[in-house]
Amino acid sequence: MADKKRPSSTAAVHGGEPRHFPCDALTAPIVQTATYSFENTAELVSYMEGRADRQEYGRYGNPTVDLLEERVAHLEGATSAVAFGSGMAAVTSTILALVKRDAHVVLFSDCYRRTRQFVTGFLSNFGVEHTLVPPADMTALEAALRPETKLVISEAPTNPYLTVPDFEKLAAICAPKRVRTLIDSTIATPINLRPLEYGIDLVVHSATKYLGGHNDVLAGVLTGKPGLVSLVRDVRHMTGAMCDPHAAYLVHRGIKTLSLRIAHQNSSAMAIAEFLEGHPKVEQVWYPGLVSHPCHDVAVRTMDGFGGMVTFCVRADLNGTGRFIDALEIPKIAPSMGGTESLVEQPALMSFFELSTAQREAVGIKNNLVRYSVGIESTEDLIADLRSALEAL
Ligand SMILES: *Cc1c(COP(=O)(O)O)cnc(C)c1O
Numbered sequence: 001m002a003d004k005k006r007p008s009s010t011a012a013v014h015g016g017e018p019r020h021f022p023c024d025a026l027t028a029p030i031v032q033t034a035t036y037s038f039e040n041t042a043e044l045v046s047y048m049e050g051r052a053d054r055q056e057y058g059r060y061g062n063p064t065v066d067l068l069e070e071r072v073a074h075l076e077g078a079t080s081a082v083a084f085g086s087g088m089a090a091v092t093s094t095i096l097a098l099v100k101r102d103a104h105v106v107l108f109s110d111c112y113r114r115t116r117q118f119v120t121g122f123l124s125n126f127g128v129e130h131t132l133v134p135p136a137d138m139t140a141l142e143a144a145l146r147p148e149t150k151l152v153i154s155e156a157p158t159n160p161y162l163t164v165p166d167f168e169k170l171a172a173i174c175a176p177k178r179v180r181t182l183i184d185s186t187i188a189t190p191i192n193l194r195p196l197e198y199g200i201d202l203v204v205h206s207a208t209k210y211l212g213g214h215n216d217v218l219a220g221v222l223t224g225k226p227g228l229v230s231l232v233r234d235v236r237h238m239t240g241a242m243c244d245p246h247a248a249y250l251v252h253r254g255i256k257t258l259s260l261r262i263a264h265q266n267s268s269a270m271a272i273a274e275f276l277e278g279h280p281k282v283e284q285v286w287y288p289g290l291v292s293h294p295c296h297d298v299a300v301r302t303m304d305g306f307g308g309m310v311t312f313c314v315r316a317d318l319n320g321t322g323r324f325i326d327a328l329e330i331p332k333i334a335p336s337m338g339g340t341e342s343l344v345e346q347p348a349l350m351s352f353f354e355l356s357t358a359q360r361e362a363v364g365i366k367n368n369l370v371r372y373s374v375g376i377e378s379t380e381d382l383i384a385d386l387r388s389a390l391e392a393l
Contacts, residue, residue: 007074090206104128105130105151156183163294187309188303198302213258217254285312315393327392348369
């Protein structure tokens, strides 16, 4: 814990930023332009010959988006980053950059559902193969690797059970075989975890969640080694999954309060997890900060904080769980997480609605499971709200 590389509030407010902005603006300017003009032909030629460092066209770059990229790279301890219009745009562009026909990809089975679908469904149409391995199981991972394996993908922590893989082991298994590692670190944020420190190659964020932090914008960012990030940037140039300058501004602004928000969300979620674990109407709680969590030891070793997500099962059936959620007055019922507002959802009815109870059980989603994303409201208010909703069960 308390890693000295943990980004400070100062880094969140100023990291990767020039001392002075154009027009003497204190805040980052939103450069709202689709293209950039050249003063004359000589300037164009100088740019084309690689002698001028400037922008060319909106799909290839934007100064406001550059600032966001610099900030996230700075926080992750990376030298390079590339921003996208959403988290999934970042994830899919990264995977597309790293695989080709007959390549093999390994995913941990609890990885983000759309990421899993992209590899197991969409990319299999193009001859990309895959293996799913149980969450955090390094023995199964090692056994799954083949000569054609190009990429291993995991979330950290995962959703909804907050599994934390052992990154050092993961990197030690993959690096010698030149298998790239991609960690979706959306739930951790660089304040709580910096996977690159453990030898991971690439880190991706849905900036829609904690980085933006206000539930008001979609964006994604990939950071990592410059050579790899540049391959992914080339894919963005073709797919056009560019981050809009307005969106980049909002995320960049959101990041200024990241370390304050995360500090509050870490401590609030810990208090909520402890409260829930001691409550008779709660069957089980998953939170990496609890000694009872299967990945507690790895989390303590690698994370500076355990995050703002708490997952638990209440003592109720599908409908009773819905009534418990309806009785909560502060969190709103919505997908997503990581913003100032607390959000709550019943995964059985949100992401897994189309499955039968038996199919849900097979993928580990119980009908009485609740996912609670802790916002920045007062901890006492959130606990009092949970207490009264549990009493009504
Ligand atoms: C939300 C989310 C994504 C997708 O991000 P979007 O911004 O919604 O496209 C990817 N990974 C994780 C872990 C997420 O929570």
